[in-house]
Amino acid sequence: MREYDYYPGCSLKGTGKPYEESLLAVFDALGARVDELEDWNCCGATAYMAVDELEAVALATRNLALAEQSGRDLLTPCNACWLVLNKTAGRLSNDTGLHNLVCTALESTCTVPRGEEAAPLTYTGSVSVRHPLDVLINDIGVDAITAKVTNPLQGITVAPYYGCQIVRPLSPFDNQDNPVTMDSLLGATGCTVLEDYPFKTRCCGASQMMTMPDVGLDLVSMLLADAAARGADIVAVACPLCQFNLEAYQGRLSGGNGEPVEMPILYFTQLIGLALGIDKKTLGLGRSFVNPERALAGRSLDE
Amino acid sequence: MATEVMVRSESDRDVEFAAWFTGLVGEQKLRACIHCGLCSGSCPLARHMDFGPRKLMYLAREGFADDVLGSDTIWLCTSCYACTVSCPQQIPVTDVMYALKRKAIESGKAPKHHPVPVMAKSFAKMVRRRGRMTEVFLIAGLALRSGIHRYLGMTGMGLNALRTGRVSLRRDSIKRHDELTRLLDAVAAHREKVTRP
Numbered sequence: 001m002r003e004y005d006y007y008p009g010c011s012l013k014g015t016g017k018p019y020e021e022s023l024l025a026v027f028d029a030l031g032a033r034v035d036e037l038e039d040w041n042c043c044g045a046t047a048y049m050a051v052d053e054l055e056a057v058a059l060a061t062r063n064l065a066l067a068e069q070s071g072r073d074l075l076t077p078c079n080a081c082w083l084v085l086n087k088t089a090g091r092l093s094n095d096t097g098l099h100n101l102v103c104t105a106l107e108s109t110c111t112v113p114r115g116e117e118a119a120p121l122t123y124t125g126s127v128s129v130r131h132p133l134d135v136l137i138n139d140i141g142v143d144a145i146t147a148k149v150t151n152p153l154q155g156i157t158v159a160p161y162y163g164c165q166i167v168r169p170l171s172p173f174d175n176q177d178n179p180v181t182m183d184s185l186l187g188a189t190g191c192t193v194l195e196d197y198p199f200k201t202r203c204c205g206a207s208q209m210m211t212m213p214d215v216g217l218d219l220v221s222m223l224l225a226d227a228a229a230r231g232a233d234i235v236a237v238a239c240p241l242c243q244f245n246l247e248a249y250q251g252r253l254s255g256g257n258g259e260p261v262e263m264p265i266l267y268f269t270q271l272i273g274l275a276l277g278i279d280k281k282t283l284g285l286g287r288s289f290v291n292p293e294r295a296l297a298g299r300s301l302d303e
Numbered sequence: 304m305a306t307e308v309m310v311r312s313e314s315d316r317d318v319e320f321a322a323w324f325t326g327l328v329g330e331q332k333l334r335a336c337i338h339c340g341l342c343s344g345s346c347p348l349a350r351h352m353d354f355g356p357r358k359l360m361y362l363a364r365e366g367f368a369d370d371v372l373g374s375d376t377i378w379l380c381t382s383c384y385a386c387t388v389s390c391p392q393q394i395p396v397t398d399v400m401y402a403l404k405r406k407a408i409e410s411g412k413a414p415k416h417h418p419v420p421v422m423a424k425s426f427a428k429m430v431r432r433r434g435r436m437t438e439v440f441l442i443a444g445l446a447l448r449s450g451i452h453r454y455l456g457m458t459g460m461g462l463n464a465l466r467t468g469r470v471s472l473r474r475d476s477i478k479r480h481d482e483l484t485r486l487l488d489a490v491a492a493h494r495e496k497v498t499r500p
Contacts, residue, residue, distance in 0.1 A: 168384035203383035
């Protein structure tokens, strides 16, 4: 059985809850074991790096060190967390001075439970931080997923939206300019994948939606209008920030012809889960702000 | 549309700032910038900025610290890395933006009450103390510190989040948050040693 440590990040415990629910359900259905990392802390995101560099590196390093204890790969579904942890791991392995500085501080201040005892927390640099798109494609495989599909999502057109930080500046498992891993996974569900969606890696606005809503709305309206114009019924995402930005403010947007925008935004794991016959509630579909029922109409979801 | 012309004179230059900025990327690399404008052209936020990243890099390398650190350009950057991957001279523009954000906060030149630096500081404070970020408390704090009027339009979204159980009203915290705070204090003591992005 494949086993992973799991780093949820703060969003998957709040607004991104349906991502966690569907991810865990899908991995379980595919026979992979996922254990939440013990006492993980915030990755630092983009905000901490804007305030203090060394502290931001230390935050990420503590998570890497906790993950190293098990020797398993660290499943990291949030694009922002995934990039922060990967970038930090890369910096520590390329910069011995930084590695020594941060890891010495780590060892003298932090511990990890070992049986009844608490051992000093160390980090040597061997953790592999992996996004579920990567794991599903390269460890589990599209064929294994296809083999378990009981409820193909035929007749639904889905636009795959990857966001930025999963392909830039690093792109260890996908094409930076035209990523296709989510396309392949969605293809396994039986839906029609919108192959020609040029905005698939354009920024959703990230936390600007919260700080400067007018700017965020401008970015999101383009992404949604283009997906709709190309015939998408649903936009699939792989990041909690993208999901929230694309979905939560649709009431404040109007389409090209002045009509309200109503585009369901689902995690790719929710769509895979539906195809695998997992029930809607388990997949967190009831937590959608924009009801996906109409887009999914004709599907028998509760088999 | 008329093009706005910026006129700056020698006396506006801050030579120390220029030297610090050059050190971020390295003299050779920074001078290799050919001002092709791909950073600004690829930036999805450029149209909302005081000026785009190309002009920012130019002003910074010549030492116009007040223009650079007081601009909203650095705070509108969402770290989408479009500029970084399109730069033909491999200048890590996004990482430079991070360094400028930190410098703007440190020097007190960040625009006052601008919601982005306000949010960044609240975020760091929350994570430093508890080890995790709880979304609803971050937004509430942001609204109080940068002007509640900005957030009235979000009421509907907030109600939706409550209705669907996507908001946690309990402040999340890690178990060993005291250890984490000690770790952050320990590395903070070495802050001056690492300056490169």
